[in-house]
Amino acid sequence: MITALLFILILVVLVLIHEFGHYYAAKRMGVYVEEFGFGFPPRVIGKKIGETLYSWNLIPLGGFVKLFGEEYHEASSKKAETASDAARKSIPASRAFVNKKPWQKTVIIVAGVVMNFILGWAIISYLFTSGVPVPNGVKITNVAAGSPAHTVGLEAQDVVKELIYNNVSTEIQTSQVLISTTQSYIDKEITVVVSRGEEQLEFDVIPRSNPPKGEGSLGIVIEQMLEVKKYPWYSAPYYGLIHAFKTTSSIAIEIIKIPAGFIMQKQTSVDFAGPVGIAKVIGEARKYGISALLEITAILSLNLAVVNILPFPALDGGRLVFIIYEWVSGRKPNQNLERYMNMVGIVLLLALSVLITIYDIQKYWGT
Numbered sequence: 001m002i003t004a005l006l007f008i009l010i011l012v013v014l015v016l017i018h019e020f021g022h023y024y025a026a027k028r029m030g031v032y033v034e035e036f037g038f039g040f041p042p043r044v045i046g047k048k049i050g051e052t053l054y055s056w057n058l059i060p061l062g063g064f065v066k067l068f069g070e071e072y073h074e075a076s077s078k079k080a081e082t083a084s085d086a087a088r089k090s091i092p093a094s095r096a097f098v099n100k101k102p103w104q105k106t107v108i109i110v111a112g113v114v115m116n117f118i119l120g121w122a123i124i125s126y127l128f129t130s131g132v133p134v135p136n137g138v139k140i141t142n143v144a145a146g147s148p149a150h151t152v153g154l155e156a157q158d159v160v161k162e163l164i165y166n167n168v169s170t171e172i173q174t175s176q177v178l179i180s181t182t183q184s185y186i187d188k189e190i191t192v193v194v195s196r197g198e199e200q201l202e203f204d205v206i207p208r209s210n211p212p213k214g215e216g217s218l219g220i221v222i223e224q225m226l227e228v229k230k231y232p233w234y235s236a237p238y239y240g241l242i243h244a245f246k247t248t249s250s251i252a253i254e255i256i257k258i259p260a261g262f263i264m265q266k267q268t269s270v271d272f273a274g275p276v277g278i279a280k281v282i283g284e285a286r287k288y289g290i291s292a293l294l295e296i297t298a299i300l301s302l303n304l305a306v307v308n309i310l311p312f313p314a315l316d317g318g319r320l321v322f323i324i325y326e327w328v329s330g331r332k333p334n335q336n337l338e339r340y341m342n343m344v345g346i347v348l349l350l351a352l353s354v355l356i357t358i359y360d361i362q363k364y365w366g367t
Contacts, residue, residue, distance in 0.1 A: 003279060003282060003283035006282050013297065014301055014304055017116060017119045017301070018308070022067075032069070032096070033052045034066040035054075036052055037056070037065075039056060043058070068091055069099060070098070103327070109316050109320050112308060112316055117244065117248065120244050120247070121237075124240040124298050125241075126236070129233050131229065138175050138225060142220065143221075148217075154205070154218075159225070160178055161195055163190050192205055255306060314344075
């Protein structure tokens with residue numbers, strides 16, 4: 001129950017922050033905002049404040065900001081005159097989204113993504129002031145008998161400092177760097193520099209291409225070493241911004257690998273998670289306290305920013321494609337094509353959500 005409530009709370013925060021970006025930008029650009037809603041219809045409750053209806057809807061899997069004139073027909077005076085809402089009759093065409101300049105539309109569309117990035121950045125910056133674990137080297141915890149590492153004399157408790165190949169040195173701070181660098185030098189002799197007590201030792205070893213099952217190319221088991229590092233409040237935003245950019249870039253790169261993997265027929269390392277999977281992760285993070293939950297929220301917010309800017313119909317990035325077309329060509333895009341593309345996009349996204357949810361259920365509770 002607590003995990004479910006935390007999941008809903010985090011979802012509410014992420015969605016409201018994203019939609020607030022659209023809402024605020026639209027207001028600043030003079031667009032008439034008809035509705036600001038959490039969840040998808042049917043509507044459970046709503047209250048009109050000023051010119052905008054604020055609603056809570058039944059399906060809590062997202063949110064929306066309804067702008068007047070999002071569709072071309074909504075901006076015509078004829079449609080406005082026949083609208084059921086009396087307030088809509090008097091909305092001037094200049095306040096319709098479709099009648100705004102391309103740069104104004106771009107600001108409105110991108111604002112949601114920007115707000116998710118800012119939220120992730122803000123949370124990371126706060127965590128940096130309270131102390132965060134950062135990578136501080138990689139330790140060998142076990143060496144398989146007969147492996148290349150065992151043959152040259154590497155031992156448990158050695159701390160790997162760097163790998164050298166052809167006088168090119170790679171500093172080792174994380175397990176991932178050690179693994180990826182070693183994989184790039186398969187069947188080539190490299191120098192592994194380790195610290196053993198007060199000594200610094202070098203070992204020449206050849207990572208093998210076909211290790212026995214359960215062993216890696218070197219035949220070692222490694223452990224990521226961490227240290228807690230705190231940043232003063234005045235520098236935390238700077239380092240938080242750098243970390244947010246790095247995290248966002250990593251997310252984007254991994255997502256881009258997905259279609260590349262399909263084309264190249266290679267298995268991707270990206271793991272998908274829907275609402276069930278995310279709730280499971282939140283439940284695990286809850287065991288480690290508020291900092292872990294905040295970290296998960298930051299990562300989810302940055303993920304949401306990246307996913308939403310993808311050029312896929314119904315997502316912010318998909319809508320941005322049509323705006324860029326208008327900006328470059330000077331012509332309005334085909335309204336029927338845009339409408340149908342968005343409809344198809346929504347159907348595909350809903351179908352994907354269902355499939356991922358089924359996958360999550362089978363993954364965690366299947367036999």
